[in-house]
Amino acid sequence: MQLEEIYENIINWxxxxxxxxxxxxxxxxxxxLKQGVLPMNQKKETRDKIFEWAKGLVILKHPYELAWMIVxxxxxxxxxxxxxxxILAIHSNHH
Numbered sequence: 001m002q003l004e005e006i007y008e009n010i011i012n013w014x015x016x017x018x019x020x021x022x023x024x025x026x027x028x029x030x031x032x033l034k035q036g037v038l039p040m041n042q043k044k045e046t047r048d049k050i051f052e053w054a055k056g057l058v059i060l061k062h063p064y065e066l067a068w069m070i071v072x073x074x075x076x077x078x079x080x081x082x083x084x085x086x087i088l089a090i091h092s093n094h095h
Contacts, residue, residue, distance in 0.1 A: 004030060021057075025064050028053045032066060047074070 007027040014020050031053065035046045051074050057067035 021062055024057055
């Protein structure tokens with residue numbers, strides 16, 4: 001069993017949101033670092049998966065900088081307006 005699978009199992013089976021967020025962060029960071037050394041034929045699929053994990057954390061308004069950086073830097077230009085509205089809405093709710 002790969003470390004990513006262990007993280008995913010913890011995420012899927014825990015009832016504790018704090019534990020879930022901790023392992024979502026670990027999974028995202030591991031995937032992000034790992035995709036840098038993957039062969040080119042595996043990068044797109046892995047990048048798509050990482051982007052989905054990051055979007056999930058951002059949608060939940062989880063303050064994990066790597067997730068926010070990925071969503072902002074990797075978003076399609078067509079989707080960027082939607083993400084900027086979300087970011088501005090979250091920012092305005094915190095002030």
